[in-house]
Amino acid sequence: MKKITLLIILLWLPSVWLTWQPDANYFFWRHQLTMLTGALGFAYMAVAMLLAMRIPRVEEYVNGLDKGYAIHKQMGIGALVTMVMHWVLIESPKCLVSLGLIEGQQKRQRLGQLVEGINWTHWAKVVGEYTFYVFLAFVAISLIQAISYRKFRFTHKLGGAIFLAGSFHSVFLLDYQWSSAGLNSVIWLAAIAGSICAFISLTGSIGRARIVNGQVTAIQRIHDQASQSQVLHVKIKLNEAMKYRAGQFAYLNFNDGEAPHPFSVLNYDSHNQEIEFAIKDLGDYTHALYDSLSVGRAVAVEGGYGRFQIPKSSNQVWIGAGIGIVPFIAWLHYLTHLPHSTSRHIDLFYCRDNDDQTYFVKLLEKLVSKLPYVKLHIYTASHNEFLCADRVAQHIDLSQASVSFCGPISFGNALKNRLLGLGLSKQNFHSERFVMR
Structure with missing residues (x-):
């Protein structure tokens, strides 16, 4: 997100430098900041659309679909913040003029006003305004966890239509002068790529090939x-x-x-x-x-x-909490079909609530019995057995190990922070953010 923000700002700056005058007033800066916030919000939406396509190469670039969805969510929040700022800037003259703080200014002519017969600029503004209100509701539904997944998925399909409306608004209200050529080019590319993604989403074709x-x-x-x-x-x-x-x-x-x-x-x-x-x-x-x-x-x-794969290091720690043990069982199944390793050592920790939860324990014991280099550790909360980073460190040299975690996010973050403090390298902590909204 930082890279996208920096790119948009760098492409926006020439317009400020080359059009600024010593007598630049409120309307100059309002115009420039409106262009900046609009470009940022639109760029975030375009990246969010691309990440929603579940494209293998994009998934590889972001190191897994779970990481991609986390970035997708960040982009949505970023678009919300910048779009609110964009709307405030657009509406601000009405309030300031009514208070007598500034004087009104003649409206700027844009590309859409030059098209004979239809005032495209007017319609782009109307579409942009109502799209903003729909977008507010859209993001709220996406972020409020109390709303069911079914309703979330249904309303999330509106994302494609919202982006198409946003593209119409953006391309007709760009600042078409040579000082803004770089920024305009990126917005046009984002509009084309994002619109293709929007059509794929609206036709229900995401992931169809897989x-x-x-x-x-x-x-x-x-x-x-x-x-x-x-x-x-x-x-x-x-x-x-x-x-x-x-x-x-x-x-x-x-x-x-x-x-x-x-x-x-x-x-x-x-x-x-x-x-x-x-x-x-x-x-x-x-x-x-x-x-x-x-x-x-x-x-x-x-x-x-997903790219939650078995690390290549010789000394490994696997930590599965609750249903988070499932991918590690899949790893064990995979290892049973490989020749026994003489150099690999794995400590597998399974955290459960009570003794009645024996289903996964039986699966784990059966698989581990076939893998002499895997040692199983069971931690049961009802026995006051709680896994912590210090206990993990007792079993392995963290400076020479990798740790893989799947389970509650808060538990994983606490483990990671403490393990890093005990000597684990940051790139050797692997986790899966199995949160899809």
């Missing part, structure tokens, strides 16, 4: 009486092979009227084209799925996504 159809072949329902938590173990037979690497996640569409939801892959058998998921009951949708899913249900699997 969808593999299948059928549910087995279901196991795991219920923990102590914590009342529920996990649904689902096995799916795919019609064809899918591109997947251990540790990735996929979107599942059970054709039940809901938008596809992302879940970490528990295991993928490429030989038999079978894929497994462990889905925890965490919300309305997963709760309904736990009760209603049945064998034989058709399902579309889109993926795999």
Whole structure:
């Protein structure tokens, strides 16, 4: 985000330097800042549109789709802030003139006013104003966690239409003079690229090339009486092979009227084209799925996504908290198909709530028994066993190790900060931000 902001500011500065006069008044600076805030907001929206496409090369550049969604969210917030500033600048003369603080000024002529027959500038302003109000509601729905994922996904499709309206507003209200040529060129490129992404989104084509159809072949329902938590173990037979690497996640569409939801892959058998998921009951949708899913249900699997891969270092620490243990189980499945390593040592920590949560423990023990270089550590909260960075450091030399974490974000951040203080290199802490909104 800093790079985009710096680029836009650098391209904006020539217009200020080359058009500034010693007698420059409020309207000069209002015009220049309006151009800057509008360009920043539009650029943020264009990048957000690109990140939403789930393009493999873009995912690789941002180091995983989960990181891409985090940046996508930052871009949305950045666009909101700059668009509010943009709107305030546009509306400010009305208030200042009414208070007698400044005098009104004749309106500037723009490219749209030169087109005979239709006042495109007027319509660009009207579209921009109403698009801004829709955008405010759009961002609010996206950020308010209390709003269901279903409504969030439905309204998020408006993003494409909002961007197209924003493109219309922007290209007709650009400052078309030679001092703004650099900035105008970037805005036009952003408008073209973002509009292509918008059409892809509006036609429902995002991720279509990575969808593999299948059928549910087995279901196991795991219920923990102590914590009342529920996990649904689902096995799916795919019609064809899918591109997947251990540790990735996929979107599942059970054709039940809901938008596809992302879940970490528990295991993928490429030989038999079978894929497994462990889905925890965490919300309305997963709760309904736990009760209603049945064998034989058709399902579309889109993926795999993410770059949460097994590190290459010899000494590794894996930490899975709660349902965050799933990608590590996928890693273990993958390692069981490789020759035993003589140089690799792995300490795997699984943090759970109570002794009744034995489902993942049994899976872990079965897999670890086949991997002599993996040592399993179970931490149970009901026994007052809480994992911390100092306990991790007791098992391994942090200066020579890598740490991989998947679980609650606050827990991961606390571990990371303390581990870095104990000698872990920043680039050797790997985590997955499995937050899609």
